[in-house]
Amino acid sequence: MSDVGDASELLLVRSAGNRRRAGRVLTYRTAAVTSLLFPPTGIPALLHSLRASSLVRKQELEQARLAGQRARDWAWISVGVGLSVYTVAFLVWLVQANSGGVRKAFFSSKLLWSGDTWHSLLKGFWINVQVFAYAETIVLVWALLVAVVRLLPGRACAPVRWLATAYVDVFRGIPSLLVILLIGLGLPQARVPIVRDFSDIQMCVLALSLTYGAYVSEVYRAGIESVHWSQAAAARSLGLSYFQTLRHVVVPQALRRIGPPVLNDFIGLQKDTALISVIGVLDVLNRARFANNAAGSLTAYSMAALLFLAVTIPFTRYLDYILRRQKRLLAGQ
Amino acid sequence: MAFLEIDEVHKHYGQTQVLNGIELEVELHQVVALIGASGSGKSTLLRCINALETIDQGVIRLDGDRVSGPGIDVDSLRCDVGIVFQSFNLFPHMTVVENITLAPRKVLGIGRRDADDKAMRLLQRIGLDTKAKEYPDRLSGGQQQRVAIVRALAMEPRLMLLDEITSALDPALVGEVLTIVRELAVEGMTIMMATHEMSFAKEVADKVCFLHAGVIYEEGTPEEIFSNPRRELTQTFLQRIIEAGRL
Numbered sequence: 001m002s003d004v005g006d007a008s009e010l011l012l013v014r015s016a017g018n019r020r021r022a023g024r025v026l027t028y029r030t031a032a033v034t035s036l037l038f039p040p041t042g043i044p045a046l047l048h049s050l051r052a053s054s055l056v057r058k059q060e061l062e063q064a065r066l067a068g069q070r071a072r073d074w075a076w077i078s079v080g081v082g083l084s085v086y087t088v089a090f091l092v093w094l095v096q097a098n099s100g101g102v103r104k105a106f107f108s109s110k111l112l113w114s115g116d117t118w119h120s121l122l123k124g125f126w127i128n129v130q131v132f133a134y135a136e137t138i139v140l141v142w143a144l145l146v147a148v149v150r151l152l153p154g155r156a157c158a159p160v161r162w163l164a165t166a167y168v169d170v171f172r173g174i175p176s177l178l179v180i181l182l183i184g185l186g187l188p189q190a191r192v193p194i195v196r197d198f199s200d201i202q203m204c205v206l207a208l209s210l211t212y213g214a215y216v217s218e219v220y221r222a223g224i225e226s227v228h229w230s231q232a233a234a235a236r237s238l239g240l241s242y243f244q245t246l247r248h249v250v251v252p253q254a255l256r257r258i259g260p261p262v263l264n265d266f267i268g269l270q271k272d273t274a275l276i277s278v279i280g281v282l283d284v285l286n287r288a289r290f291a292n293n294a295a296g297s298l299t300a301y302s303m304a305a306l307l308f309l310a311v312t313i314p315f316t317r318y319l320d321y322i323l324r325r326q327k328r329l330l331a332g333q
Numbered sequence: 334m335a336f337l338e339i340d341e342v343h344k345h346y347g348q349t350q351v352l353n354g355i356e357l358e359v360e361l362h363q364v365v366a367l368i369g370a371s372g373s374g375k376s377t378l379l380r381c382i383n384a385l386e387t388i389d390q391g392v393i394r395l396d397g398d399r400v401s402g403p404g405i406d407v408d409s410l411r412c413d414v415g416i417v418f419q420s421f422n423l424f425p426h427m428t429v430v431e432n433i434t435l436a437p438r439k440v441l442g443i444g445r446r447d448a449d450d451k452a453m454r455l456l457q458r459i460g461l462d463t464k465a466k467e468y469p470d471r472l473s474g475g476q477q478q479r480v481a482i483v484r485a486l487a488m489e490p491r492l493m494l495l496d497e498i499t500s501a502l503d504p505a506l507v508g509e510v511l512t513i514v515r516e517l518a519v520e521g522m523t524i525m526m527a528t529h530e531m532s533f534a535k536e537v538a539d540k541v542c543f544l545h546a547g548v549i550y551e552e553g554t555p556e557e558i559f560s561n562p563r564r565e566l567t568q569t570f571l572q573r574i575i576e577a578g579r580l
């Protein structure tokens with residue numbers, strides 16, 4: 001007996017005590033019966049399975065195998081469709097439960113259909129978009145710089161290497177919320193030169209760039225190190241200097257590999273722009289809070305969530321697409 | 334004074350002493366073949382000559398100038414000394430012509446147009462001008478290695494180091510690569526090559542050096558080494574090669 005289906009015992013020729021294995025017909029009875037948990041597809045599965053058994057009894061093995069295969073296909077469809085249908089049904093039930101309490105809290109039509117609320121939220125969200133757009137641009141360059149410094153060779157460069165390592169360790173270790181609080185509130189209060197004239201938004205860009213620069217520099221570093229040393233040897237042997245080798249040979253190859261993980265970190269950054277509300281910026285989250293307070297509901301938060309999804313979902317789909325393409329390219333080699 | 338002088342060169346990795354006092358002179362236009370068992374230090378010696386590795390002791394001179402040790406300009410040394418590796422090491426993110434023109438453009442400062450022209454002429458010579466716009470992974474091993482040779486030649490080196498450039502190739506592709514080396518030799522390029530292709534070494538080399546235990550154990554003309562080796566270990570090494578049917 002196998003896990004996926006039951007072999008028809010009748011077929012097993014036991015002459016001379018030998019059990020035949022090759023040529024068994026699988027009827028997938030267990031799977032078919034189990035899939036009855038979702039009857040629309042479970043019933044066809046069971047019917048095919050039963051038909052397979054009866055065909056075996058009639059010694060029509062080829063037909064029996066086909067029927068068994070159908071039973072198996074329907075059983076898998078039961079898994080796929082059944083699970084999804086039950087999950088969605090459960091969610092719908094949740095929303096309707098408590099005589100529409102969930103609906104009132106999260107999707108109250110008073111806010112959901114109010115153009116003014118949407119307008120105000122969009123104005124706030126624009127700030128979030130600006131923050132992550134600037135931060136991402138800065139991170140792309142800054143992280144590369146940090147990564148290159150961490151990879152500088154030789155004893156002479158040990159101090160800067162150490163500095164860069166310390167930066168990465170510190171900013172990877174502090175929650176971004178704390179970094180935003182410390183920089184957004186602390187620096188202006190301390191009247192630190194240069195940055196004391198930054199606007200709130202610039203402070204937020206600074207804070208998020210520092211945090212994510214630390215993450216992304218590690219991705220860069222791994223990417224650079226993944227380029228085989230023989231590539232650098234070949235470039236150096238042609239007379240290219242250390243930095244020319246990095247610039248023309250190593251980094252371009254590294255960038256190809258680190259695209260997906262960097263984009264992944266950027267999705268995190270985009271979501272973390274919600275944290276800037278703690279220093280009182282009128283971003284989407286604070287505006288949602290005001291709207292909610294006025295209406296006595298949480299709906300504006302749901303609306304803010306939808307705004308984030310509108311940005312991050314296309315981004316993640318794009319990322320998936322790149323990953324798939326990359327896999328194909330690598331497989332093609 | 335010889336063109337390339339290798340004088341008492343020592344080199345170790347951790348505990349292993351790889352080069353143990355190498356003495357070797359290479360004249361201009363000479364072709365020198367390095368033979369020896371695997372691990373005898375042939376690659377290491379070649380890599381020391383163009384400063385991909387530093388040496389512990391001794392001195393290497395090119396055209397009378399010291400090119401090892403402190404204070405040397407490794408990048409300009411490498412413009413004079415080209416190396417081709419066993420594993421091609423073409424840049425996979427660049428087309429064939431970009432592979433060839435990168436160093437002339439960035440190191441010698443030649444304009445793109447001129448560099449491209451020169452690369453195309455070189456590619457034409459080896460019959461690969463139709464592949465100029467291809468990426469290396471679309472080329473056969475033999476084609477890749479020919480491009481790697483041309484890439485080194487584009488810098489117009491005065492000395493070429495070839496490190497077992499046919500070892501990673503299908504036997505059927507070895508010929509096309511050796512043809513180029515043969516032509517280079519005929520044109521008078523100074524060549525130092527580590528090789529397991531004994532018959533080829535016999536054919537093109539002016540001098541054959543047998544490396545053993547980090548020293549040049551025996552050197553001589555191809556006739557002397559292959560037909561009439563004087564020292565015992567050279568004899569056993571060649572005996573093994575002949576038994577393996579490779580000479």
Ligand SMILES: Nc1ncnc2c1ncn2[C@@H]1O[C@H](COP(=O)(O)OP(=O)(O)OP(=O)(O)O)[C@@H](O)[C@H]1O
Nearest residue numbers: 346349351369370371372373374375376377378497
């Ligand atoms: N980067 C390295 N670190 C440590 N040991 C090394 C390194 N490169 C080479 N070696 C050692 O040095 C010795 C000589 O190596 P080398 O590659 O020069 O030999 P070879 O004569 O070229 O051999 P082959 O014919 O197999 O290419 C070997 O014992 C090898 O293990």
Ligand SMILES: [Mg+2]
Nearest residue numbers: 375376496497
């Ligand atoms: Mg070698």
